[in-house]
Amino acid sequence: MDGTRPLTLLLAGVLAAGGLAALTPVVHAADTELARNGGFESGLDGWSCTAGSGAVVPSPVHSGTKALQATPAGSDNARCAQTVSVKPHSTYTLSGWVRGSYVYLGASGTGTTDVSTWTRSAPDWQRLATTFTTGASTTSVTIFTHGWYGTGAYVADDLSLLGPGGDPVATPATPTGLAAGSPTSSSVTLTWPAVPGATSYKVYKDGALAATVTTNAYTATGLAAGTSYRFQVSAANSAGESARSAAVTATTTTGGGDPGGGLPAHALVGYLHASFANGSGYTRMADVPDSWDVINLAFGEPTSVTSGDIRFRLCPATECPGVESAADFKAAIKARQAAGKKVLISIGGQNGQVQLSTTAARDAFVTSVSKIMDEYGLDGLDIDFEGHSLSLQTGDTDFRNPTSPVIVNLITALKTLKARYGEDFVLTMAPETFFVQLGHQYYGSGPWGGQDPRAGAYLPVIHALRDDLTLLHVQDYNSGPIMGLDNQYHSMGGADFHIAMTDMLLTGFPVAGNTDRVFPALRPEQVAIGLPASPQAGNGHTPPAEVNKALDCLTRRTNCGSYQTHGTWPALRGLMTWSINWDRFNQGEFSRNFDAYRWS
Structure with a gap:
């Protein structure tokens, strides 16, 4: 059977009827390349990547000299996107070349059905392509590529959107209300x-x-x-x-930007085991070496978790042979202060859980802490809340406007103490990385899929008190791996961990789940690095050579290793350690290394 005859007859009929124009194809605008800088030869120009996840790399590339590399995090899929002008009722082809695992390419805002295509694994360059048709009123679409949460970096190059061009994207309006x-x-x-x-x-x-x-x-x-x-x-x-x-x-204000001033440009902070004994041995206040600029008395502890009533006592002689009398202890504090040192009461510690869940507990906290400070003539307060002392409640998602009572009451209590003692009041904090830097990935939720309201819970307190805070020395120890601003995990015990954790504080960092997602940078004179003084003092002991590498990188941008900082901070305040006692137990290695370090 001749299958062409019906079509021949049809064409003949159409021609006979003068219907040639009816078969003329509809003329469409010529397809043009609409993706701007799809080969990334001009860096990230035209592209926006979530949470700073994207960067341009010279290798590997599919063509040209550059390509996009983006690294997902636990709470971010490294989405790099561009908004493009298109025409309604038009068909477009989106394509690109990718390498990596779980790499996606797609378009949103099409006005019809948004599209995406992906590859589970592309150890070498693989082309992804898809098509879509715009809706009746669609004038722009967003094209994007992304990876998957917590997986490795992916690479993309030669991203292309072909189709009829739309009206140009308008330049945004001038900002108002600065x-x-x-x-x-x-x-x-x-x-x-x-x-x-x-x-x-x-x-x-x-x-x-x-x-x-x-x-x-x-x-x-x-x-x-x-x-x-x-x-x-x-x-x-x-x-x-x-x-x-x-x-x-x-x-800017005058006075050096040092709330509760009087510290040297570079200070050494240590905790003195004043109320308890352990294997490090007891150290009398009079025997604290001159290396220590800030001496935190460990610990003032609550009479109960929720009372807010804080008490401090010297270690009993039965536990601490050689302990001095209260009078000698107070005299030694005055002698340390006369030598220019600051002596603080530290509240909390591993066993000192404090929850200011009521206004009565808040007021008891202020009264009892004031009593301790007045009795011993102290310079200020160190907050070393651990455990569940600080927790976010459900719905407390904005670090700038906390609602959790334990957080709001602590902020109010500390501001009250600051007002009571004036500008010379020294306020320091020693949170664990879980309570601070982990807020970059999880804010009020756990890193293992469950809810953990402690993750990032210190951030509202630090933010509310940043103008009153003398020093923040996060405990860079007893921690699991934490993701830095490079979206890579860093493990304690080496220079990179301290560099990455400190860079986050001095640069500012996105906070998971927040509206503007940016925790503003602290001033370098407000920041010290917290480390164990000896291998016995805690997990994450860092050898002196690695400590010096971290200081070199942060203050001079040398010896930086694999992590590259976002700035250079010669005014970084110094180091904190747990503890003076453990340093003496270890023949003073930590303090001697600090004394010998050349800051400039």
């Missing part, structure tokens, strides 16, 4: 309302570009004391950059 928070002597936090269509913002200081950020907040650090600065901000997207906003002027 505001400066209360400045310190070396920093000021800027905020402004989000601008529709903006994918990033450029911050200008005294007319020069200071930073490019993806959120509508920025903390300028490293400023000079007693100095006025002029700030502006612009909004940007793939179409370009808006005009700069109206300027705001902020003047």
Whole structure:
């Protein structure tokens, strides 16, 4: 049978009827390349990657000299995206080349059915491609690539979107409402309302570009004391950059930016086992070496978990042979202070769980801590809350506006003590990494899939008291691996762990689940690194050579190893250790290394 005859007859009929025009194809606009910088030869220009997950690398590449490398985290899939103008009722082909495991390529906002394609494993370059048709009113779509949570880095190159071009993406409007928070002597936090269509913002200081950020907040650090600065901000997207906003002027305070000042430029902080005995042996206050600039008395402990009533006692002679009398102890404190040292009462510790869940407990805390300080003539307070002393409650998702009573009451109590004792009040905190840096990945939820309200729970307290806080020395020990800003896990005991954890505090970092996701940077003079003084003092002991590498990297950007910092901070305050007693047990290795370190 001749299958072509019916079609021949049909065509003949159409021609006879003069219907040639009816068979003329509909003319479509020519397909053009719509993806901007799809080969990443111009860096990340045109692309926005979540949580700073993306970077341009010289190898491996599919073509050209550069490619995208993006690294997922436990709470982030490393999504890199671009918004593109398109035409309604049009068909588009999206394609690209990828390497890695669980790599996705897709388009959203199509107005019809959003599409994506993926590969489970691409050890070498693999092409992904998909098509979609836009809806009746669709004028823009977002094309994207991403990996999967907690997996390794993926690489993408030569991303392409072919189809009829739409009207150009409009440059975003100029930001309005730029505001400066209360400045310190070396920093000021800027905020402004989000601008529709903006994918990033450029911050200008005294007319020069200071930073490019993806959120509508920025903390300028490293400023000079007693100095006025002029700030502006612009909004940007793939179409370009808006005009700069109206300027705001902020003047930093005088006084060195050291709440509760009087510390040397680089200080050594240690805990003295004053109320208990362990294998390290008892050290009298009068025998504390001159190396120690801040001496934290361990510990003031609560009469019950929820009472807020804190008590301090010297170690009984039956437990601590050679313990001094209370009078000698107080005299030795005065002698240490006369030599320029600060002596604080530390509240908490491993066994001292404190939960200020009521206003009565809050007020008892203020009263009892004041009594201890007055009796011993102390310079301030160290908060060493561990366990479940600080926990987020359900719905407490914003570190800037906490609602959990135990957190709100602690903030109020510490501000009350600060007001009572004035500018000379020294306030320090010694949280574990679980309570601080883990908030980058999990905020109020556990890293193993279950809810753990302690993850990141210190962040609201630190943020609320950042203008009153003398020192934050996070315990970089007794910790599991923690993800740094490079989206890689770092393990305790080596320089990289201390570099990565400290860089997060000095750079600022995204907080899981928060609206603007940015925990602002602390000033370097507020930050010390917490370490065990000896192998017996805790998991994560770091050899002196590794400690020095960490200091070199953070203060000079040398000896940085695999982790590259986001800045250089010669004003980093120093080191904290658990403990003075364990350092003496270890022949003073920790303090001698600190004394010998050349800071500049």
